[in-house]
Amino acid sequence: MALALSEADKARLAGADGPGAAAAMRIVADAARLLGAEALTPVTSAHIDGCLYHGDAGTEFAEFLVAKGAKVAVPSTLNVGALDLMRPGNVHLPPHRREMALRLMRAYEALGCRSTWTCAPYQAGHRPALGDQVAWGESNAVAFCNSVLGARTNRYGDYLDIACAIAGVAPLTGLHLTENRRARIVLTTEAISDRLKHEDAFWPVIGAIVGRRAGTGVVAVDGLQGAATEDRLKSLGASAASFGAVGLFHVVGETPEAPTLEAVLQGEAPDEVIALTPADIADALALLSTATGDEVTAIGIGSPHLSMAEFEALLAALGGRKVRLPFYANTGRHVVAALEAKGLLATLDAAGITIIADTCIVTTRIITEPGGVLLTNSGKFAHYAPGNIGYDVLYGSLSDCVESAVAGTLTRDLTLWQ
Template sequence: MDKHVKKLQGITRVAGAVSGEALVTSEKLSHLVNAIGSDGVIRMNGHPLKGQSYAGKIIVYDTDIFSTGGALGLYFKSRIKQTGPLALICRRVHPISVGGAVDAQIPAVDGFDQDPCQEIKSGDLVRINAPEAGGEAIVEICPAGTGTPSGDTGQWSGPSKPVAQKRRIWPQDSLKLTFYEEEMLYGKHGRAKQAAMERLVEFGQGMASKRMVPICSAHVFSDWKNYDLVIGSWPLYEEFAALGAKVAVPTTVESTVMADELVHDQGMPWHYQVMMPAGEVYAAMRPVHEALKDMGVQVIPTCIPYMHLTPPRFGEFHVTAESNHAAYANIMLGARVNRDPANMVFYAAITGIMPEYGMHLAENRRGQMLFEVAPDLLPELQDVGDYVALGGAIGFRAVDRVPVVLGLNHLSNEQGKAFCACVSPALTYPMMHIVGVTPEARTMEEAFGGPIPKDVERISIGKQEIRELFHNTRQTDRQDIDVGVIGCPFLTFQELAGLAELLDGRTVKKRLWLYTDYVFYSAAKKAGLLARIEKSGARVVHSCCPGMIIRDASAAESLVYATDSLKVARLMSGIGWPKNWLGTRRDVVNAAITGRFEPSRWL
């Protein structure tokens, strides 16, 4: 080997062999279109690689953050737009990107003997040989400026030659299938189930799964048919609808671009500073929804199906493309749910099974660190936004560990929803134990799966930590706002009732959009809440995700939003997105009424 070439040994998650130039960061990334555009340009607010493109490069990074839709974004950029990376090298490849790499048909490797984010530099030439999932991956690095290794020019400028397998971390045949699962894989139940099984098996092999588990429901992404700012699921839906696919379990759909019957309502967010007229976007959304309906999906767009359409029960397996769905199901209800790659959720819906991994397994659900909520903080938790901040303060400190939270003896459905929404913008995996609330955590010992470790890390969360969360999330000094956004995750009936009380007798000066789904919208309308809210000038928006509005990028970057959602503030920021203030719900309402964001608490 040339004296300049370094070699790293790791684990293959998704097989492949490739050579190319490296683009490196030690930070987390998301392949979601919000974070990395369909052109491959990184748009994440404050990210070291912001403004750079990973198209045609080997991207080296820590692990994934943000939405499970990153799997679809990776697939869409790689296979449809040809603007994706050549391969993924991570400290740890998140399941989201294992699933994404399967459909992107690119190698994904991790588990190295040295830190790849330190050993590889941007501009280095990198060669990956990763023959089989679960087997050894070899990464060779030729530092930038040293030229290609002598006598090796061709191999470093094109695809790598496979190398012989030297060691295995887990057996290739570790994933065992039942007789019926094998029948699906071999095509005895139709090509649609076979294609879905082929991809699920490859994902399961990358996750070292030993079996498939039967699921009770699935929750898939929505999309609209376009080649720019899209989630990236629509080509897969077209492919499987053409095969005559039908879902095997109750399947719901994620919040979408706009509400069917409100397309032409000029007060709706899809008419404000947008890139395309609402009618054109709706025309591109309809065929995607029709394809889903043809496959048996319940197209009632929502991000909170656990509240009404498909409520999970203790111990059940569910699959979902919505992170707060997974978190709420685990933390509040004791179900077994991962932040699944969104493409694999769709395949699981068709087959009725998912590889067992992550939060399906008891050993991965056990507590790993302890957070103690300070007693003097409890009386200050008065607003839903306070629970958003509490979840975020814990999530940003736990990152990829399972926190045990002591000191919260009760959470309402709405407080629990707000608290659990820290998963994706902050916490990597959708599991916490709230002692006395989480079904598996009646005691601290249950939360830790046995005696509390003597050396467990203990962190106190008090007023200062909540204050810091609000202050550190803001993205502008301009207090004059353009829009107030409340309802990510969607608002429940009780929350709409509370907002009606806050707005009674008042008039908004700036746009205030309150997001919910059709189920709660209809109930609020029947109960008279809708009329009370909209008398103030605020608008109740149903079915639409605030992150799926296709705004004109140059106009959007000059806008300032006030929101009580950590997801809006973190996921919907950066190149082509507004600047956000994160505040309590009451402060967001007041900002819409006065036109200025002036926090009354956590100063």
């Protein structure tokens, strides 16, 4: 069927809102046709991933939209950029890349987007309501938006995300539709100990399983009732979206569309039921580490960006001690402001923690030493660090990260996984 456009869509396409909005509308309409959508849906917000510099063409595209008078039509937050605007010395880019990265960030601000510069906009007050149609980019943000908030978005990439934000509409297909939000794979966790389920480090591991088993599919995880927190669900979704292409997962009894398993199955039988075993957890845990031996070059946490609660856990684990290894804590500027208001920034600085805001260590040049081993409690860092910054990774708990940093050598409590 042909794509049906509303009168408002047709007017915008014809230039009623200016040439910038018309260009964005053409992109959205053409994408909708390619995706087989029959209509467009109005969206209430957007989160933009295209603001991260990957090359000059991205900067030129954003500046083209600005020059054509485009503005976002809905509230829109910005994902990480390639610069730490709060502490510029943290990033080591050559002059041309630094200039183009800054021009890109400023162009997105000129388009009317909020200068959040975080991969966790849901922690910065951007929280659409259950059932809202939105257009979000950034894989973990998409998974959180769909799964934990119950809003509806596909995985919008560069530069369809900003086009949807300017046009105010998105292709009505994929996870925007109720029937496509049905769980088709069920993971059961009865064989996994309750003690492990209540450990933060467990959630990126099960996220990796979800990503590898589901790919782009929708999974329901059963048996985690009473163990979920928002930060744990954040970690699960980030890992699932990195090791697969998961845009929506359900945790039965915890996420808003999953009051029961029957509800997320929408009255149908699942395509597959997988009973997870301790051996499955061990295999996934091994998947999160590419290094062997006891070498640790640096510690990296905060992908997705650290929440205030996670900083409080970091401070508690440090217990006033100083680290002996480079320790990068990545977060959003909204959390930096909260830390400063509570007088905690000085404490973190005194402990030797390097706070990274507006960006993170695997998206731009912050770690300058070639090669090495990164110890992390982030499933997302574990997936991206080898390819993005050329570091092997070791996965561990927050406690493992802190104790290793304080000792200056790898210190891990593997009894957690037994």
